[in-house]
Structures are given as structure tokens and as C-alpha cells.
Amino acid sequence: MAPDIPLNINIKEPRWDQSTFVGRANHFFTVTDPRNILLSDAKLENARKIVHDYRQGIVAPGLTEDELWRAKYIYDSAFHPDTGEKMVLIGRMSAQVPMNMTIVGCMMTFYRTTPAVLFWQWVNQSFNAIVNYTNRSGDAPISVRQLGTAYVSATTGAVATALGLNSLAKRVSPLIGRFVPFAAVASANCINIPLMRQRELQYGIPVTDEDGKRLGDSAKAAQQAIAQVVISRILMASPGMAIPPFIMNTLEKKAFLKKFPWMSAPIQVGLVGMCLVFATPLCCALFPQKSSMSVSRLEPDLQARIRDSSPGLERVYFNKGL
Structure with missing residues (x-):
């Protein structure tokens, strides 16, 4: 019996055109769908x-x-x-919205005291370390020492930034103080992601031709991939950490939150969640997942090998990670 569907559907690529932002956005709205974390192992x-x-x-x-x-x-x-390995549950992109809305919402609610800053920055960087490792590019392993270095460095950087800015924020308006967690998260992303993926910077990531044929490993491609991921992650956090402070600053002056101050955290978490539902897929879509660069920008030895094996090739492709 003939199959119900043709056998030439290219499921190695996304369903939507990835050369356009709209196509990539449709793709990532599906990839980051929080409902996917509820799927059973059997499914x-x-x-x-x-x-x-x-x-x-x-x-x-x-x-x-x-x-x-x-x-x-x-x-x-x-x-x-x-x-091809099954990713740890909280490291999957479908867990980004529920995990981040909880962590970020609490970071932005409990930012006034040093113990709270230490705890929530530690929780956030622990989560980031898992996500960065889970969504790394390439198939090369990363050592326990490299994982530990990245984790400790990012956590230290985030806590130092948060505590330093908290002390400065005491001299300015409370509204400005609410943006301290965002500054800490942005600085930590700049530390955590490159360190977590340092092996890629040292040894390169796989680059292929348009048909997926592996041509070698390139550290230059890794540099571009990691820079794009850092930019996406910072922008991804921006709406959820920039919009709620204005709303919460107004709400906390109202009678309701003065009477029920314990509601601040759930409201903040909900506001962050509404922002992240859109910010997560839209910022993932800023750069193509299957990124590319000119052969002329690769390492000289890799350029030479590619010109020998594929003389007419102008661009190479690689998975930038998320």
C-alpha cells in the first residue's frame, strides 16, 4: 500500500522558511511551547x-x-x-517560560536584602548553567572542570554585580533599584555562556555545506554562534525585567498590595510570564538556528581544506545553539 504522505518532506529543517524572521518566530513558538514539558516519555x-x-x-x-x-x-x-541525546527536562527550550518566569519573578521581588540576592542569583545561574550545557552547539563533551569554572564564574559575576548595584541603588529612587536584577542577569550571560561553551571556542564547532556534509570544525564559527546567543539571551530577558518594575512600582502604592503584600511575588511572576511567552520565541528567532558564514572568514587551514574538497563553496553552515 502506498504511504499516505510523500517521502520527500524535509523534516531535517523547520516547517517554516527560516530565511525570514516570521518563519523563525513560528518555528520557535512551537519549539518553546511550555505544554511540551508535560509530554510523557512514551510520547x-x-x-x-x-x-x-x-x-x-x-x-x-x-x-x-x-x-x-x-x-x-x-x-x-x-x-x-x-x-540525539534526550535533554534534561529543565534544560529544554519548552521549560524556559515556566522556569524563567518563576526565577526572574522572585529575583525581582526579593532583591532588597543580601541573602535574597545571593540565593536567587545562585538559583538563576544554576538554571542558566543547565540550559547553556543542554543547548550547546556540536557534539563535543565538556569536562566537569569546565562546567564548574563556568558555573562559579557566572554566579560570582552575577552576585557581585547585583550587590554592587544594590548598594548604589540605595542612593537613588526605588524604581531604579528594581532594575538591578536585570543588570546582574545581563552581565552573567556575558560570562556564563562563553565559559560554558569554552570548548567550542578552543576546538571549534562542526561546519557543514548546505546539504549537511561535515567539512571540519571552526572556532571562528563558534565565536559568531556564541555572540548571537548572548545577544538573544539578554534581549530575551529585557521585556520581563524592564516592563514589570514600572507596573509593580505603581501597584505597590495601591491599597491592595499594602493590605496583601504577600501577593507581590505571584503578581510579579505572572507579569514576567506574560512577557516571556512572547519574548522567548521572538528573541530565539533573531538569528537563524542554522547559522552561516563566509568561507573566507574561517581559519586559514580550514579554508584551504574546503577549497580543496569543495572549490566552489562560498558559505558554511552550523548550529549556533540556543
């Missing part, structure tokens, strides 16, 4: 089977194209694109 394994079978030319009876794409996105939400 994840079924999605993997559908995807792997389809790549081998095997189509389950009655499978529709929409079901195939759904399986592809379930698979992508839980399995690393380079290693």
Missing part, C-alpha cells in the same frame, strides 16, 4: 520513532503530514539536534 519515544522511521523511508499507516510535523517538533523539543 517522546513515539515521536522519535516516527521521525527516525520516516528518515528511513518507513511511514506508519494513516500517518498524516500534520502528525509528522507534530512528531518532528516533539522530537526537537526533547532531543539534542547534534548528539
Whole structure:
């Protein structure tokens, strides 16, 4: 019996055109869908089977194209694109909104005392370390020492920034003090992500031609990939950490929060969550996941090998990570 769907659907690529921002946004709204973290292991394994079978030319009876794409996105939400390993639950992109809204909301509520700053910056950097490792580019392992260095450095940088700015903020308006957590998060991203992915900067990440043929490893490509991820992460945090302070500053002057001050944290978490639902996929979409660069910008030895094996090739492609 002929399959219900054709065998030439390219499920290695996203369903939407990734050369446009709208196409990438549609893709990441699906990838970051928080509902995916509720899927059982059985559903994840079924999605993997559908995807792997389809790549081998095997189509389950009655499978529709929409079901195939759904399986592809379930698979992508839980399995690393380079290693194929199942990612730790809280490190998946589908966990970004619920995890970040909780952590960031609490960071922005409990920022006035040193113990609270220390605790929530530690929680945030622990979460960031897991996310950065889980969504690294390439298939090279990272040592425990490298993980520890990145984790300690980022946590120290974030706490130092938060405590330093907190002391300065005491001399200015309370509204400005509410932006201290954002400054700490931005500085930590600039430390945490490059350190967590330092192996890529040292040894490079896989670069391929447009058809996916591996051409070598490039540290230059890693530099571009990591810079794009840092920019995306900082901008991703911006709406959730820049808009709620103005709202909360107004609400805390009203009678309701004066009567029920314990409601500050849930309201702040909810406000951050509403921002992150949109900011997370839209900022992930700023740069193509399958990033590219000119062959002429690669390391000289890699350029030479590529020109020998593929004389007409002008651009190489790589997974930038998330």
C-alpha cells in the first residue's frame, strides 16, 4: 500500500522558511511551547520513532503530514539536534517560560536584602548553567572542570554585580533599584555562556555545506554562534525585567498590595510570564538556528581544506545553539 504522505518532506529543517524572521518566530513558538514539558516519555519515544522511521523511508499507516510535523517538533523539543541525546527536562527550550518566569519573578521581588540576592542569583545561574550545557552547539563533551569554572564564574559575576548595584541603588529612587536584577542577569550571560561553551571556542564547532556534509570544525564559527546567543539571551530577558518594575512600582502604592503584600511575588511572576511567552520565541528567532558564514572568514587551514574538497563553496553552515 502506498504511504499516505510523500517521502520527500524535509523534516531535517523547520516547517517554516527560516530565511525570514516570521518563519523563525513560528518555528520557535512551537519549539518553546511550555505544554511540551508535560509530554510523557512514551510520547517522546513515539515521536522519535516516527521521525527516525520516516528518515528511513518507513511511514506508519494513516500517518498524516500534520502528525509528522507534530512528531518532528516533539522530537526537537526533547532531543539534542547534534548528539540525539534526550535533554534534561529543565534544560529544554519548552521549560524556559515556566522556569524563567518563576526565577526572574522572585529575583525581582526579593532583591532588597543580601541573602535574597545571593540565593536567587545562585538559583538563576544554576538554571542558566543547565540550559547553556543542554543547548550547546556540536557534539563535543565538556569536562566537569569546565562546567564548574563556568558555573562559579557566572554566579560570582552575577552576585557581585547585583550587590554592587544594590548598594548604589540605595542612593537613588526605588524604581531604579528594581532594575538591578536585570543588570546582574545581563552581565552573567556575558560570562556564563562563553565559559560554558569554552570548548567550542578552543576546538571549534562542526561546519557543514548546505546539504549537511561535515567539512571540519571552526572556532571562528563558534565565536559568531556564541555572540548571537548572548545577544538573544539578554534581549530575551529585557521585556520581563524592564516592563514589570514600572507596573509593580505603581501597584505597590495601591491599597491592595499594602493590605496583601504577600501577593507581590505571584503578581510579579505572572507579569514576567506574560512577557516571556512572547519574548522567548521572538528573541530565539533573531538569528537563524542554522547559522552561516563566509568561507573566507574561517581559519586559514580550514579554508584551504574546503577549497580543496569543495572549490566552489562560498558559505558554511552550523548550529549556533540556543
